[in-house]
Amino acid sequence: MARRMAKSHDDLRRDAVAAARALVVGEGTAALTVRRVAETIGCSVGTIYNIFADLDDLIVHVAATVLDEMHGALFAAPLPAEPVAALRDLAQRYLAFAVAHPRLWTMLFEYTTASERPMPDWHLERIARLVADVQAHAAAVLDGSGADVKASVDVLWASVHGITALALRGKLGIVTAESAGALADRLVVTFLAGARAERAADVAEGAAGTAGEADR
Amino acid sequence: MARRMAKSHDDLRRDAVAAARALVVGEGTAALTVRRVAETIGCSVGTIYNIFADLDDLIVHVAATVLDEMHGALFAAPLPAEPVAALRDLAQRYLAFAVAHPRLWTMLFEYTTASERPMPDWHLERIARLVADVQAHAAAVLDGSGADVKASVDVLWASVHGITALALRGKLGIVTAESAGALADRLVVTFLAGARAERAADVAEGAAGTAGEADR
Structure with missing residues (x-):
């Protein structure tokens, strides 16, 4: 007789x-308790x-699934070959x-864990993969040093994040769900134009410097 | 005998x-209840x-004081005359x-009111004043149409907001409290360089168009 x-x-x-x-x-992250999860799955x-060590540990596991889905949402469908269009x-x-x-997005970014535990490696690796895959596309546009590309992607990411956050919250009336797409596009296009203008200026300055030295 | x-x-x-x-x-916004306020002030x-109509109404009144302080923090001290430096x-x-x-900053941006009531006019006016005063500085750099300046300021504001939000939360490791200042500066400088490069391209294109017409 098998149990x-x-x-x-x-x-x-x-x-x-x-x-x-x-x-x-x-219901949002505030509604999440270990007791309700136990009741739902009947244990x-x-x-x-x-x-799970605690509620925070469970939330980190949920966050990992959200990061995986975000990666899919960003990269599963083909992107344009032209790198500005891709960004x-x-x-x-x-x-x-x-x-x-x-x-889920709010949980990922606005939930503050009660514990002081650092994020586990498997979680940090998911974040690193997301960032690296965006950097790979940005590198094709920015064509600068690794540190420059990293800083530019950090700026772009955080900025699109800010537009998104204000759009979701409807706060201040600065960004609305309707205007967010156009504002994010303006950000990417204008920031990349600026990065290329700065790079062109650096190259011109470098060339002028070299020419000046050759004259001596 | 006076009462x-x-x-x-x-x-x-x-x-x-x-x-x-x-x-x-x-203690954060989550700790705020009408009962605790009543206990604190002894009524x-x-x-x-x-x-106050409800807790949300009280929070909007607190938010107004935060907006006033933010205005002071942005504009009370003199700003550089050079407009890029000012931004x-x-x-x-x-x-x-x-x-x-x-x-207080988190309350202002991340607290979602339970009621569907629109924000009162005296609150919206505080936000409008903040935005208008930033736009006045941006107009001197961007020198474009009113709609362009507005959209650019919206982008810059939301972007600095995003950098700030990620820095405060320490989320994703993309932005830290240490890197936030440099990233915000890169954002402003590069975005404004891009806006000016785009404008220069528009002017050149306009001039080429006019020259082409004159040739005919």
Whole structure:
């Protein structure tokens, strides 16, 4: 007479993350408690604490699934070969992802963990992959040193993030859901034009310097 | 025999806003309740509800004081006469204000009111004044049409906001409190260089168009 198999550890973990995610989508991160997750998947609170260190740990696992989806939303569909067009598309895809999943996006960026634990490596690796894949596209436009490309991508990312945040919140009336796409596009186009103008000025200055030295 | 004067309506309002603000500064917006404000200033909950429609209304009054302070932080000290330098300073002052008052800044931008009430006019006017005063400085750099200046200021503001938000939260590791100032400066300088390069290209194109017509 076989006993009914208990759910495996992996199944429980997957179910708990899915239940937590559904609670965040439905009601926001503030509604998420270990007790509600346990009730949803039909196990005890203790079982959840056997799998996750605490609520923050569970949230980091949900956040990892959101980062994976964000990566898919940014890169799964082909991007234009022309690199400025590719970066413009990436900005619009980021904005669209946030608009489609406002509570998950808010959880990712605005939730502050109670614990002082550093983010686990597997979480940081997901972030690094996202950033590196955007940098690869930016490198083709900016054609500068690695540090320059990194700083420019940081600026662009944080800026599109700010436009997105204000659009989702509808705060200050500066950015609305309607204007956000156009503002993000203006940001990318104008910032990249500025980066190239600065680079052209540097090259011209360098050439002038070399010419001056040759005269001596 | 005179009865001790009860606090005037204006005094109560001022005390309640100050108490609410102190609670937000000390513990964050989530800790703010009408009951705690009433306890702090020594009146009944009902008295608070005689002055403010609800908690959201009280929060809007606190937010107004934060907007006034932000205006002071941006504009009270003289700005450089050179307009790019002035905008660079404004970005740094905005960032510094947020870093000095992280919970008030978070309340202003991330708190979502429960009620569907539109923001009162006296609140919107404070926001409009802030935006108009930044636009006045941007107009001197951008020298474009009114709509262009407005859109550019919207982009710059939202972008500096995004850098600030990521710096305060320490999220994703993209922006840190240490890198935020340099990133905000790069944003302003490069975006304005791009806006001027685009404008120069428009002028050149316009001149080429006119020359072409004259040739005919």
